[in-house]
Amino acid sequence: xxxxxxxxxxxxxxxxxxxxxxxxxxxxxxxxxxxxxxxxxxxxxxxxxxxxxxxxxxxxxxxxxxxxxxxxxxxxxxxxxxxxxxxxxxxxxxxxxxxxxxxxxxxxxxxxxxxxxxxxxxxxxxxxxxxxxxxxxxxxxxxxxxxxxxxxxxxxxxxxx
Amino acid sequence: xxxxxxxxxxxxxxxxxxxxxxxxxxxxxxxxxxxxxxxxxxxxxxxxxxxxxxxxxxxxxxxxxxxxxxxxxxxxxxxxxxxxxxxxxxxxxxxxxxxxxxxxxxxxxxxxxxxxxxxxxxxxxxxxxxxxxxxxxxxxxxxxxxxxxxxxxxxxxxxxxxxxxxxxxxxxxxxxxxxxxxxxxxxxxxxxxxxxxxxxxxxxxxxxxxxxxxxxxxxxxxxxxxxxxxxxxxxxxxxxxxxxxxxxxxxxxxxxxxxxxxxxxxxxxxxxxxxxxxxxxxxxxxxxxxxxxxxxxxxxxxxxxxxxxxxxxxxxxxxxxxxxxxxxxxxxxxxxxxxxxxxxxxxxxxxxxxxxxxxxxxxxxxxxxxxxxxxxxxxxxxxxxxxxxxxxxxxxxxxxxxxxxxxxxxxxxxxxxxxxxxxxxxxxxxxxxxxxxxxxxxxxxxxxxxxxxxxxxxxxxxxxxxxxxxxxxxxxxxxxxxxxxxxxxxxxxxxxxxxxxxxxxxxxxxxxxxxxxxxxxxxxxxxxxxxxxxxxxxxxxxxxxxxxxxxxxxxxxxxxxxxxxxxxxxxxxxxxxxxxxxxxxxxxxxxxxxxxxxxxxxxxxxxxxxxxxxxxxxxxxxxxxxxxxxxxxxxxxxxxxxxxxxxxxxxxxxxxxxxxxxxxxxxxxxxxxxxxxxxxxxxxxxxxxxxxxxxxxxxxxxxxxxxxxxxxxxxxxxxxxxxxxxxxxxxxxxxxxxxxxxxxxxxxxxxxxxxxxxxxxxxxxxxxxxxxxxxxxxxxxxxxxxxxxxxxxxxxx
Ligand code: FES
Ligand code: FES
Numbered sequence: 030x031x032x033x034x035x036x037x038x039x040x041x042x043x044x045x046x047x048x049x050x051x052x053x054x055x056x057x058x059x060x061x062x063x064x065x066x067x068x069x070x071x072x073x074x075x076x077x078x079x080x081x082x083x084x085x086x087x088x089x090x091x092x093x094x095x096x097x098x099x100x101x102x103x104x105x106x107x108x109x110x111x112x113x114x115x116x117x118x119x120x121x122x123x124x125x126x127x128x129x130x131x132x133x134x135x136x137x138x139x140x141x142x143x144x145x146x147x148x149x150x151x152x153x154x155x156x157x158x159x160x161x162x163x164x165x166x167x168x169x170x171x172x173x174x175x176x177x178x179x180x181x182x183x184x185x186x187x188x189x190x
Numbered sequence: 191x192x193x194x195x196x197x198x199x200x201x202x203x204x205x206x207x208x209x210x211x212x213x214x215x216x217x218x219x220x221x222x223x224x225x226x227x228x229x230x231x232x233x234x235x236x237x238x239x240x241x242x243x244x245x246x247x248x249x250x251x252x253x254x255x256x257x258x259x260x261x262x263x264x265x266x267x268x269x270x271x272x273x274x275x276x277x278x279x280x281x282x283x284x285x286x287x288x289x290x291x292x293x294x295x296x297x298x299x300x301x302x303x304x305x306x307x308x309x310x311x312x313x314x315x316x317x318x319x320x321x322x323x324x325x326x327x328x329x330x331x332x333x334x335x336x337x338x339x340x341x342x343x344x345x346x347x348x349x350x351x352x353x354x355x356x357x358x359x360x361x362x363x364x365x366x367x368x369x370x371x372x373x374x375x376x377x378x379x380x381x382x383x384x385x386x387x388x389x390x391x392x393x394x395x396x397x398x399x400x401x402x403x404x405x406x407x408x409x410x411x412x413x414x415x416x417x418x419x420x421x422x423x424x425x426x427x428x429x430x431x432x433x434x435x436x437x438x439x440x441x442x443x444x445x446x447x448x449x450x451x452x453x454x455x456x457x458x459x460x461x462x463x464x465x466x467x468x469x470x471x472x473x474x475x476x477x478x479x480x481x482x483x484x485x486x487x488x489x490x491x492x493x494x495x496x497x498x499x500x501x502x503x504x505x506x507x508x509x510x511x512x513x514x515x516x517x518x519x520x521x522x523x524x525x526x527x528x529x530x531x532x533x534x535x536x537x538x539x540x541x542x543x544x545x546x547x548x549x550x551x552x553x554x555x556x557x558x559x560x561x562x563x564x565x566x567x568x569x570x571x572x573x574x575x576x577x578x579x580x581x582x583x584x585x586x587x588x589x590x591x592x593x594x595x596x597x598x599x600x601x602x603x604x605x606x607x608x609x610x611x612x613x614x615x616x617x618x619x620x621x622x623x624x625x626x627x628x629x630x631x632x633x634x635x636x637x638x639x640x641x642x643x644x645x646x647x648x649x650x651x652x653x654x655x656x657x658x659x660x661x662x663x664x665x666x667x668x669x670x671x672x673x674x675x676x677x678x679x680x681x682x683x684x685x686x687x688x689x690x691x692x693x694x695x696x697x698x699x700x701x702x703x704x705x706x707x708x709x710x711x712x713x714x715x716x717x718x719x720x721x722x723x724x725x726x727x728x729x730x731x732x733x734x735x736x737x738x739x740x741x742x743x744x745x746x747x748x749x750x751x752x753x754x755x756x757x758x759x760x761x762x763x764x765x766x767x768x769x770x771x772x773x774x775x776x777x778x779x780x781x782x783x784x785x786x787x788x789x790x791x792x793x794x795x796x797x798x799x800x801x802x803x804x805x806x807x808x809x810x811x812x813x814x815x816x817x818x819x820x821x822x823x824x825x826x827x828x829x830x831x832x833x834x835x836x837x838x839x840x841x842x843x844x845x846x847x848x849x850x851x852x853x854x855x856x857x858x859x860x861x862x863x864x865x866x867x868x869x870x871x872x873x874x875x876x877x878x879x880x881x882x883x884x885x886x887x888x889x890x891x892x893x894x895x896x897x898x899x900x901x902x903x904x905x906x907x908x909x910x911x912x913x914x915x916x917x918x919x920x921x922x923x924x925x926x927x928x929x930x931x932x933x934x935x936x937x938x939x940x941x942x943x944x945x946x947x948x949x950x951x952x953x954x955x956x957x958x959x960x961x962x963x964x965x966x967x968x969x970x971x972x973x974x975x976x977x978x979x980x981x982x983x984x985x986x987x
Contacts, residue, residue, distance in 0.1 A: 050323075066233035067226015069451070071400045072484045076910040079400060107226035120224045124216045127875050130706030130883060132223030133400040133451030139224065154923075162919040165910070167400045167452050168706050170886030170947075171918040173879055 036100040040065070041109030049096045055089075056080040058096035059106060067107040067136045071165065078164035081137035082106050088144045107136035116143050119181045128177040130168035138164050142178045150186045154179055203720045203762055203937065204870075207786055210715035210725060214875040217711040218725070228449040231404035231421050232481050239406065239477040240269050242470055243325035244463055245315045245332055246489065247307035250341035250562040250903025251356070251524075254305055254334060257315055262331040267324030270474060271332060272316045274302035281469035282435045286526035288676030291533045294366040294558075296526035297357035301466035307336075308356060308524030309564050310904055311489025313463050316470055318478060341562040341903040345498065345521030348559035356524050356560045365526055366533040366558040368540050372615035373551030378513035382504030386587045390580050391972040393896035394496035397569050398915050401451020402482040403491060405464045407471035416443045418468060421450035423458040423703055424743035429735045430679040431460050431529055432468050447733030453705040454570040454887065456491050458745045459527050463490065488908035492527060493897055494535065494569035496520055501543075501580045504551075505588035509602040513551035514544040516580060520566070521559050527567035529678050533558050535566070538573025538665070541616045543581050545663040546625055546841065547603045552615035562903045570887060572746075574664060574949035582660040582953040583971055586960065596659050596957070597633060604629065604661060618663075621834075623841040624929040625661055628865040631927050632659075632843045636863045641847060649965070655860070658846040658958025662950040663839050666747035666868070666942025667933070671836035683831035684748075685739025686756040688717055688764050690824040692810045694788060694803030695727040698760075701741025702753030703733050707944060708876035709749045713757050715872055716938070720761040721768075722785030723802065739827055747942020750872055751838060755936040756830040763826035771822040772805055830936065838933045838941040842866030844885070846954040847922075850962040852984060855977030857893055857959060859922040866946045867929040870939035877943045878926045884947025885924050890916045892952035892973050 033048040040063060049058060056073075059065040059082065068091055071079035075093040082091045083105040110116045116139055122128070129135040141164045145152065152160070157175050166174060204211045222228055259271035283298040302313045314334055319325035340354040347353050348363040355362055379385050406419040416438065422428050425445040433440045450457065467480040482490065497520045504512035518539050522532035536556040544552050589599040604625035605612065613619050632638075638657070645655050673680040687699045698717050702709045714728040731737055741756075742748060765785060772790040773780040776799050784793040790800045808815060809822040816822070832838060847861040864881050871877050894914035898907045907913045932939025952973050959980070960969050968983045981987045 052323075060233075065226070066230075067228075069230075069401070070232070071402075071451075072910040074484065074909060074911065077400060107224075111225035120221070123224055124220045127217065127220075127708075127879050129220065129223060130708075130879065131400070131450060131452045132220070132228055132706060133230065135223055136226045158918045158921070162917040165400060165915060165917065167398055167454070167887070167915065168883050169879060170882035170884075170924065171916075171921050172882050172923055175918065 034097050036097055038099045038101060039103045041105055051095065051097050053096045055082070055091035055094040055096050055099060059091060065106050065108055069133055069136060071133065078141060079134055079137045081140040081164070083140065088140055107139060118184060119143055122177040122181045126173045126177040126180070128169060128173040134164060134166040138166065138174060146178065146182055146185060150182060152182050203758060206719060206722060209719040211719050211872055212874065214873060215715065215725060217708050218714055219710060223449065230401050230449045230451050231406060231419050232401060234406045234419050236406065236408055236477040239479055240318045240320060240474065241322040241325050242316050242318045242467055242478050242480045243322060243329050244313040245317065245329050245334065246486070247303065247310055247312045247314050249307060249336055249338050250310045250343065251339040252307050252336040253339060254303065254307060254314060255337055256335040258333045259315065262317060262328040265324065265328040265331065267320035268328045269318045269320065272318065272470060272473065274300050274304040277302050277466060277469050277473065278304060280436065280473050281465055284435060284528045286528040286531050288531050288673065288678055290676035291366060291531060291537060294526065294531060294533045295360050296365060297360060299462060299525045299528065301462050301469055309562050311564055313466060316466055318470060318474060343561055343563060343899060343901055343903045345519055345559050345561055348521060348561055356562065363560040364557060365522060365560055366536065368537060368556045370540050370554045370616055375513045375515055375551045375553040378551040379504045382512045383506045384588065384591045385502060385504050386584060386591055387500070387502045388583060388587060388969070388971045390499045390501055390583060392495040392497045392576055393974050394493045395891055395895040396488065396491050396493045396897060397454040397456035399452030399454060399456050402484060402487045403457065403461065404481040405467050406477055406479045407468040408477040409471040409475060411475045414442055416468060416472065418443065418445045420445060420447060420464065421453065421457050422447050423453050423705060423745045424680065425703065425733060425735050426701065426740055426743065427529065427680045428460060435465060436468060436472055445735045447703055450705040455568050455572070455745065459492055459530060459567055461490060484910060485908050488913060489564055489905055492567040492569060493564050494566055495576060495891065496566060497539065497576045499539070499576060499580050501584050503584035503588045505592055507592050509592065509594050509599045511547055511549045511585065511588065511603045513549060514581065514584065515553045516543050518556040521561040521563065523563050523565035524560055525565055527565050529680065530568055530673060532565065532567045534568055535573045539576045541618055542573060542577035542663065545577065545614050545618065546605065546661040548605050550615050563899055564905065570884065571945035571948035574662065574945060575888060575891060575952050578660055578662045578950050579953040579956060582957060586957045587969065597629070597638060600629060600659065600661055618839065619835055620839050621933055622931040623663065623839060624867045624931050625841055627929045628841060628843045628867060631929060632845055632863055632865045635865065635925055635927050636845050653849065654852055654962045655847065655849045656958035656960065656962030658954040658956065658961055659843065660950040660953035660957060661843045663841050664747065664942065664946045664949050665837045666840050667751035667832050667838035668746045668748060669832045669836050672746065681740060681742040683829045684741035684753040684756045685827060685829040686753065686760040687739055687825065687827040688760045690764065690768065690802065690806050692806050694801060694806045695729065696721065696723055697729050697731065698757065699731045699738045700753055700757060701738045701743065702749040703744040705744065707744065707749060707880060708873060709744055709753065711876060712750050712754055712872045716754055716757045717761045720758055721765050723788050727788060739829065747944040750940045751936065751942055752830055752832065754872060754940050755938045756828050758938050759828035759830060760826050763828060764824070767823045767826060768805065771809060771820065772800060774817050774820045775805065775808060776800060832935050834935050838935065840866065840868050840941045840946060842946050842950065844950040844954040846958040848955065848958045848962065850959055850980060855980035857975055857980065859889065859920065862922050862924045864924065864947060865927040865929060866943065867931050868943040869930065869932040869941040871928060871930065872940060880943050881926045881947040882924045884945060885951045886916050886921055888948040888951025889921065889955060892955040892975060894974050896974050
């Protein structure tokens with residue numbers, strides 16, 4: 030078996046040094062080594078989006094990325110974005126609109142939605158639906174999620190609901 | 191329409207000032223889930239915890255001639271490699287039958303296969319190691335020698351004499367058959383102006399909970415106690431079954447259910463690999479964790495539907511429906527599931543076909559056969575989508591045949607809103623339904639007539655849009671008639687204990703469970719409203735057999751109706767107890783006092799008398815100051831189960847508006863409407879979201895979802911990329927409306943809403959597609975409506 034590799038990275042603003050096997054994916058590294066269990070694993074093959082995290086500012090599917098690839102990188106998870114308050118408005122919109130049921134898709138959904146809102150702040154419903162198609166939700170039927178994101182988009186761009 | 195209660199006095203507990211009943215309030219504890227601080231079973235870690243990986247059969251049917259694991263056992267981290275035979279020393283096999291399903295038979299099933307595997311994916315051996323990766327590495331070195339046997343895969347030939355019998359001891363492959371005959375069916379067909387027949391085909395699909403099934407079992411040999419952490423909908427059922435098969439008392443088993451990543455009926459059963467995990471923990475005397483990977487989920491989470499149903503309807507030229515007849519066939523895999531059995535879905539189809547309509551003539555046959563595929567069992571809206579699609583498909587075909595509008599034929603045949611109570615020809619008893627009010631509301635919401643005009647205009651431009659309508663009934667609030675009478679130890683009652691803490695907050699323990707529906711919220715809303723305290727003072731505890739009253743859990747749309755009523759009754763008692771002690775403290779009569787906004791007040795003028803926190807302080811810390819003989823009881827428990835009606839039926843109607851691309855066969859959903867009647871609505875937003883989520887699961891079944899097996903019993907699309915579930919871009923906005931007919935069986939009046947969406951969505955879509963294809967003279971009666979199915983029907987491929 031290949032030996033463990035030393036990596037050094039920033040996770041939610043904290044310095045992390047670890048020895049990981051080359052085959053370990055980022056999702057498992059975050060969950061099992063760092064106990065950041067807010068990153069969820071739904072499919073393990075890049076389809077469902079539950080494992081979405083931010084690496085160097087871009088969202089990635091952490092089940093498709095190896096932990097060793099994050100050497101020297103900046104990784105942010107739902108725990109980090111929550112503690113910093115960066116997505117507080119989006120979370121509040123999700124709460125008001127009941128845009129989550131079981132909540133298993135939610136961390137990935139918030140990650141993806143926030144990224145989308147940053148890139149294009151003035152989206153319509155169709156565009157939101159289109160862009161979120163890589164994030165599966167089996168509970169809500171999506172409408173409440175789309176509503177919550179639309180509300181946040183309006184608020185962020187200073188438009189009234 | 192809001193119907194008035196027979197006894198307005200009864201509403202007082204809910205209609206109090208500041209009541210949360212009927213209000214949209216955010217669910218408590220959502221922040222935990224939104225911040226990634228939930229605790230799903232897959233997140234749980236215990237000291238000394240080992241991980242199990244199951245080796246699963248690659249064959250649909252085979253003898254196991256040998257298991258060679260000596261190399262695997264030497265691998266780093268490996269704790270044990272366990273075969274089915276070895277595990278059978280700690281856990282007994284089971285047979286998934288219930289006595290009220292007459293004639294249902296099944297064969298003994300083991301936690302891990304012994305000697306023979308009966309479907310692709312059945313566990314053959316368990317590898318337990320310190321980490322999952324180590325267990326997976328070792329599993330690759332276990333070699334199993336199989337001898338392939340004939341696989342029974344096609345349900346249509348499962349009963350042929352030439353087909354191999356899967357379990358020789360059962361004599362044939364027939365698990366269950368039910369026949370029903372009511373009224374004068376043959377005469378009705380003979381006298382009908384028209385008779386229409388069709389064959390309906392339903393794909394096999396599965397729940398795809400976003401969190402796969404997971405369990406952590408922790409046998410503590412020193413305590414002689416097993417703690418099971420599992421995302422189950424029915425903790426007490428799991429406790430009973432685990433104890434039964436491990437030779438323990440129920441008091442030796444605790445089931446803890448924290449956050450659950452989706453359930454939909456998938457997590458209401460007990461799976462062989464879960465039983466194996468409990469047994470491995472006992473065998474190895476340490477915590478063992480099993481988390482299914484996605485391929486395992488597809489191969490082992492129960493599948494559902496997969497019915498082929500012949501249907502027949504008689505109709506007169508005035509639109510009167512004269513009779514329904516069905517012949518349903520379904521294949522359930524090699525075993526009837528445990529403990530709820532796999533005959534319930536077919537049984538429900540027989541119960542529900544024709545259910546919304548007034549005709550008295552109905553004949554049905556349902557046959558349930560064994561096959562070498564994954565097990566099938568109850569998934570959200572059990573049987574309803576089949577029954578609804580068959581019924582509503584036939585009704586539309588009858589309307590087409592006599593040239594009547596689909597709305598009009600329903601108007602002429604739906605049971606009248608003033609005809610209740612009444613019974614269906616299959617024997618279902620309806621307390622109060624509202625089909626006509628729902629129909630009227632739906633046509634208004636969708637502006638039916640305008641939509642027909644738009645449809646006609648678009649036709650001229652070669653754009654083919656369709657409108658599909660589907661009325662339905664839904665089984666909710668099941669009594670003991672569902673499982674208990676058949677001998678299953680599955681509670682139909684639920685219990686709630688509620689107490690005032692020492693600072694005047696409320697702790698409420700309930701036996702219903704939470705998987706995102708909002709059980710916690712509705713319980714807090716009821717407790718807060720009845721007691722007169724704000725919701726943020728109510729903490730709800732659920733999902734722990736050590737710390738909640740005994741009860742059924744959350745399934746079959748029962749949480750709000752049954753658990754909610756228990757909460758209401760328990761809180762009424764607590765309220766009375768509080769007022770009694772308040773009266774003693776204040777030297778008033780209890781009847782002069784009330785509780786409003788966290789304080790005891792004068793009933794007459796609402797003047798504050800004593801804060802609940804102060805009252806609790808006196809009761810808990812200065813009882814010496816209370817008058818002699820006063821013992822305060824600031825805790826109360828009550829249970830509830832419906833006794834009058836076996837089920838609280840609800841009803842509703844759905845409509846779909848969609849466009850079919852006749853060149854590509856793609857169906858684009860444009861809009862969906864639902865009107866449903868779940869009785870008293872506790873939280874409108876939660877009800878609407880249950881409906882929407884349910885509709886989308888039904889839309890998945892209608893358009894995409896299908897477990898594709900080849901003729902050798904191999905599941906060929908066992909991953910999320912190939913088994914398609916609805917994505918946001920494909921789903922329409924869904925408008926939801928309500929009619930409110932509370933059940934009089936409870937003071938709360940709530941019925942269930944969790945499955946209504948799934949019940950009728952596929953029928954509405956199929957009818958809409960056929961409406962769109964009307965000019966092409968073709969009718970499709972098969973789901974999922976893939977482009978291939980559509981193009982084949984159009985004769986284009
Ligand atoms: S777990 Fe990574 S995309 Fe599904
Ligand atoms: S809320 Fe359950 S999967 Fe989205």
